[in-house]
Amino acid sequence: MSARIETAVGLDVGRIREDFPALRQTVHGHPLVYLDNAATSQKPRAVLDAIMRFYERDCANVHRGVHQLSERSTAAYEGARETVRQFLNAAAPAEIVYTRGATESINLVAQTYGRANLRAGDEIVVSGLEHHSNIVPWQMLAAEKGAILRVAPIDDRGEIVPEEYRKMLGPRTRIVALAQVSNALGTINPVREMIAQAHAAGAVALIDGAQAAPHMPVDVQDLDCDFYAFSGHKAFGPTGIGVLFGKASLLDAMPPWQGGGDMIRSVTFEKTTFNDPPYKFEAGTPHIAGAIGLGAAIDYVTTIGLDRVAAWEHELLVYGTEALERVPGLRLIGTARRKAAVLSFVLEGVHPHDIATILDGQGIAIRAGHHCAQPIMERFGLTATSRASLAFYNTYREIDALVEGLGKVREIFE
Numbered sequence: 397m398s399a400r401i402e403t404a405v406g407l408d409v410g411r412i413r414e415d416f417p418a419l420r421q422t423v424h425g426h427p428l429v430y431l432d433n434a435a436t437s438q439k440p441r442a443v444l445d446a447i448m449r450f451y452e453r454d455c456a457n458v459h460r461g462v463h464q465l466s467e468r469s470t471a472a473y474e475g476a477r478e479t480v481r482q483f484l485n486a487a488a489p490a491e492i493v494y495t496r497g498a499t500e501s502i503n504l505v506a507q508t509y510g511r512a513n514l515r516a517g518d519e520i521v522v523s524g525l526e527h528h529s530n531i532v533p534w535q536m537l538a539a540e541k542g543a544i545l546r547v548a549p550i551d552d553r554g555e556i557v558p559e560e561y562r563k564m565l566g567p568r569t570r571i572v573a574l575a576q577v578s579n580a581l582g583t584i585n586p587v588r589e590m591i592a593q594a595h596a597a598g599a600v601a602l603i604d605g606a607q608a609a610p611h612m613p614v615d616v617q618d619l620d621c622d623f624y625a626f627s628g629h630k631a632f633g634p635t636g637i638g639v640l641f642g643k644a645s646l647l648d649a650m651p652p653w654q655g656g657g658d659m660i661r662s663v664t665f666e667k668t669t670f671n672d673p674p675y676k677f678e679a680g681t682p683h684i685a686g687a688i689g690l691g692a693a694i695d696y697v698t699t700i701g702l703d704r705v706a707a708w709e710h711e712l713l714v715y716g717t718e719a720l721e722r723v724p725g726l727r728l729i730g731t732a733r734r735k736a737a738v739l740s741f742v743l744e745g746v747h748p749h750d751i752a753t754i755l756d757g758q759g760i761a762i763r764a765g766h767h768c769a770q771p772i773m774e775r776f777g778l779t780a781t782s783r784a785s786l787a788f789y790n791t792y793r794e795i796d797a798l799v800e801g802l803g804k805v806r807e808i809f810e
């Protein structure tokens with residue numbers, strides 16, 4: 397495919413790829429074709445430089461020192477929080493809590509808001525396509541509280557059945573927790589309407605944005621979600637850093653989770669008073685370099701523009717869907733009408749792990765397995781799929797390579 401086509405939505409993908417050192421390597425003698433972005437994304441030079449700069453020049457603990465280095469590291473750490481606030485269009489930086497990732501963000505809500513507000517017989521609603529990290533924390537909470545986990549069913553396309561979801565909401569619903577985008581199928585859920593419906597039932601709504609925030613514009617005020625979780629490493633930032641957005645009124649009222657330094661106002665053996673959000677939820681020395689790297693990643697991706705990212709990834713999705721549909725014996729799993737650039741599939745007579753292994757031999761990185769979403773695999777009568785998941789630095793040529801690679805897989809198994 398020509399470079400001209402790869403700038404169709406105003407993105408010079410060839411130029412962008414130069415910003416990602418990891419994309420330049422060969423694997424097993426072939427140029428790397430990295431199609432495992434739903435698991436984690438590659439990092440642009442700007443992120444690596446920001447982390448290096450912190451460790452080379454500004455390394456000091458935050459919020460504690462009056463010395464120059466501490467002032468610099470605090471400014472960079474809090475500056476990144478403001479960057480995240482703008483990225484999500486949150487109303488205030490105090491609504492942005494740093495966590496280890498989406499998983500920890502969801503656990504934080506379950507263990508603080510959930511523990512404080514749920515009683516026996518209360519209900520938590522999730523959907524059938526959730527990642528384990530948006531299932532297990534709620535199961536643990538339900539077991540502790542005697543609450544009930546209800547699961548909105550998924551149709552054959554991989555969409556949540558809207559009327560079934562609506563029926564599930566009732567006077568006992570306290571929390572609704574939904575993925576904005578499914579990591580296993582790519583389904584984009586209509587979360588804005590689903591949040592409004594949750595609110596009408598008197599519940600709070602948490603959105604798992606792990607697969608959404610890196611790929612489309614997100615506005616938490618427009619969505620009107622109560623909590624929003626995402627991970628830095630899937631958004632071109634470092635591992636070990638993530639975000640929980642929470643509405644100020646909810647974070648204010650929530651009890652803290654972990655105890656330690658920074659989350660307190662004063663401590664005596666008789667009584668401890670807690671700091672304000674977000675610090676109330678950030679006990680101990682945080683992942684300072686991670687937050688700074690995340691800020692740099694967000695700066696990078698917002699310079700490109702999330703609208704253009706979404707448009708380009710959609711072009712790739714359409715191209716990839718058509719190409720994969722032409723592969724004999726291949727069945728796409730997840731054919732929702734609104735989809736992110738995730739292509740999950742099975743190939744007749746070949747185990748997904750064998751597909752991934754053979755493709756790896758050609759330098760093509762995809763994921764095979766249950767994608768930490770066993771219930772949705774089971775819904776489709778499967779234990780695993782192969783999954784190619786795309787990012788804005790992917791190209792038509794890489795999809796062609798995937799299709800050629802699958803041709804070789806078929807030859808081996810014929």
Ligand code: PMP
Pocket residue numbers: 434435496497498499500527529530575577578579604606607627768
């Ligand atoms: N939710 C979804 C939809 C995901 O895809 C993932 C990661 N695969 C997570 C949550 C968990 O993210 P992390 O492992 O970074 O905490």
